[in-house]
Amino acid sequence: xxxxxxxxHFLLRRLHSLTGIVPIGVFLIAHLLTNSSIIWxxxxxxxxxxxxxxxxxxxxxxxxxxxxxxxxxxxxxxxxITLWASLAFHAILGIYYAKTxxxxxxxxxxxxxxxxxxxxxxxxxxxxxxxxxxxxxxxxWTFLVPGxxxxxxxYSASTLAAALHGSTAGLTTVGVVVSLxxxxxxxxxxxxxxxxxxxxxxxxxxxxxxxxxxxxGYVCTAVxxxxxxxxxxxxxxxxxxxxxxxxxxxxQVHQATGADSxxxxxxxxxxxx
Amino acid sequence: xxATASHTTHARPQAKPGRTVRFRIKRCDGPGKPxxxxxxxxxxxxxxNIISCLQQIAASPVTVxxxxxxPVAWDSGCLxxxxxxxxxxxxxxxxxxxxxxxxxxxxxxxxEITLEPMSKFPVVRDLWVDRARLFDALKRVKAWVxxxxxxxxxxxPRESAEQSESRYVxxxxxxxxxxxxxxxxxxxxxxxxxxxxxxxxxxxxxxxRLFNEHATGAVLKGARLDTLMGEGGVNDCGNAxxxxxxxxxxxxxxxxxxxxxxxxxxxxxxxxFRG
Numbered sequence: 001x002x003x004x005x006x007x008x009h010f011l012l013r014r015l016h017s018l019t020g021i022v023p024i025g026v027f028l029i030a031h032l033l034t035n036s037s038i039i040w041x042x043x044x045x046x047x048x049x050x051x052x053x054x055x056x057x058x059x060x061x062x063x064x065x066x067x068x069x070x071x072x073x074x075x076x077x078x079x080x081i082t083l084w085a086s087l088a089f090h091a092i093l094g095i096y097y098a099k100t101x102x103x104x105x106x107x108x109x110x111x112x113x114x115x116x117x118x119x120x121x122x123x124x125x126x127x128x129x130x131x132x133x134x135x136x137x138x139x140x141w142t143f144l145v146p147g148x149x150x151x152x153x154x155y156s157a158s159t160l161a162a163a164l165h166g167s168t169a170g171l172t173t174v175g176v177v178v179s180l181x182x183x184x185x186x187x188x189x190x191x192x193x194x195x196x197x198x199x200x201x202x203x204x205x206x207x208x209x210x211x212x213x214x215x216x217g218y219v220c221t222a223v224x225x226x227x228x229x230x231x232x233x234x235x236x237x238x239x240x241x242x243x244x245x246x247x248x249x250x251x252q253v254h255q256a257t258g259a260d261s262x263x264x265x266x267x268x269x270x271x272x273x
Numbered sequence: 274x275x276a277t278a279s280h281t282t283h284a285r286p287q288a289k290p291g292r293t294v295r296f297r298i299k300r301c302d303g304p305g306k307p308x309x310x311x312x313x314x315x316x317x318x319x320x321x322n323i324i325s326c327l328q329q330i331a332a333s334p335v336t337v338x339x340x341x342x343x344p345v346a347w348d349s350g351c352l353x354x355x356x357x358x359x360x361x362x363x364x365x366x367x368x369x370x371x372x373x374x375x376x377x378x379x380x381x382x383x384x385e386i387t388l389e390p391m392s393k394f395p396v397v398r399d400l401w402v403d404r405a406r407l408f409d410a411l412k413r414v415k416a417w418v419x420x421x422x423x424x425x426x427x428x429x430p431r432e433s434a435e436q437s438e439s440r441y442v443x444x445x446x447x448x449x450x451x452x453x454x455x456x457x458x459x460x461x462x463x464x465x466x467x468x469x470x471x472x473x474x475x476x477x478x479x480x481x482r483l484f485n486e487h488a489t490g491a492v493l494k495g496a497r498l499d500t501l502m503g504e505g506g507v508n509d510c511g512n513a514x515x516x517x518x519x520x521x522x523x524x525x526x527x528x529x530x531x532x533x534x535x536x537x538x539x540x541x542x543x544x545x546f547r548g
Contacts, residue, residue: 006470006504010541013508100472101457101511107365108455108515116457116513199512205535208528 035234129185158246194224288376323370357449452516
């Protein structure tokens with residue numbers, strides 16, 4: 001008797017490819033764009049805080065964006081569940097498929113062969129990272145956060161900085177470990193997406209000739225470089241944040257936008273502070 | 274690039290006449306038998322290849338330690354890189370041993386060359402492997418033009434010169450197994466009952482494309498795509514693209530894989546809506 005995976009081999013393989021781009025890849029772009037705004041947001045802030053330092057304005061912009069996503073985007077939980085299900089599907093099948101290969105970069109150290117190998121390695125490590133990231137900052141598994149900070153969208157930059165630093169007072173040794181994990185995890189995932197975008201075009205038969213594959217490679221490299229820049233801006237921007245200063249700015253944003261009334265519904269558990 | 278640069282002759286290392294070259298060979302007396310390494314010293318003649326050195330070893334099978342042993346077994350046929358039979362792993366990389374010249378690989382006294390059988394096929398003896406699965410894959414994708422019938426099928430459709438030319442390079446495949454040996458997705462599989470669900474490999478996808486693009490061969494396109502859609506087909510390719518790097522015939526294998534990918538995408542969508 002052929003198993004479920006054998007009977008639906010083609011469908012599952014192509015769904016695996018598709019889910020990596022939609023919804024996961026699309027979400028990754030949106031997520032890193034929002035994260036990096038903690039650096040460039042100062043240039044985009046529409047009102048208020050004219051005299052504040054650029055970094056402070058970035059925190060304010062980031063806070064406005066995160067609050068908007070968490071309060072104004074319709075069907076947010078449905079979107080999140082779709083993402084979690086897609087990630088689980090992509091990861092479980094990905095591990096199953098990766099197990100069918102055996103790396104041979106020692107004998108054939110071609111660039112393409114290295115990307116094949118790193119694609120699988122980044123899949124394993126990236127999945128671990130995403131699980132830790134979502135569990136700690138979204139599901140509130142604070143026992144896995146050094147310092148025990150619970151992330152809150154009302155205090156997005158300050159609680160993020162504390163979760164990365166390992167304390168509200170500044171960077172701790174464990175915080176360095178967590179931050180390094182974030183750096184490696186997010187960098188590998190950006191590679192995984194850019195390289196996956198390149199191989200998906202071959203899988204579906206969009207790029208055929210070597211010239212076409214090379215051209216699409218340039219596009220994927222550019223996409224990867226832009227996302228890598230955004231990922232690092234988001235991470236180093238958050239690491240540079242001082243918890244107390246950020247909390248003050250976030251409170252100002254709440255007062256300026258009158259957000260307090262609708263941001264925190266009665267009995268909200270998300271507001272950890 | 275100047276015109277002169279492209280005409281520069283490739284400088285070969287000057288091989289020292291009368292030198293001794295060491296051959297480190299991975300040996301095995303037969304299926305299921307233990308593997309051992311033996312080293313032989315050979316004085317290669319000018320212009321010698323791996324095969325002629327193996328012949329010298331066979332004439333006097335004594336290791337560098339002075340141990341008398343059995344002649345090393347290997348497979349070969351044409352000796353001009355068109356049959357694929359003498360493919361083996363030389364200094365860690367797969368290639369044909371007939372076209373592997375000792376003057377290039379071991380120009381100096383005491384240079385060593387390592388010989389191993391391909392790892393993706395069951396060893397028959399020493400450097401000789403059984404490539405039956407490779408040929409079974411060609412049957413699975415019906416890599417032929419169907420012309421047999423109970424009555425005369427008449428003349429085939431006209432083929433344009435462009436079509437013939439684009440297919441020519443695909444047709445130069447000699448089923449040597451280099452693409453499979455270098456592929457991280459292709460694993461050794463000794464039981465034939467598992468072949469239909471194990472990764473078929475680049476060579477078979479290239480042959481499927483060759484005959485899909487042949488006006489008469491295209492009659493079997495649907496059947497070929499049904500095979501390549503399933504487990505072990507084109508979707509099991511991991512896009513490491515080692516195949517195209519090691520192909521001695523410079524066949525654009527990755528283009529053939531992408532072409533099959535496109536055909537399978539269209540085939541699957543058409544089947545889903547048409548039933």
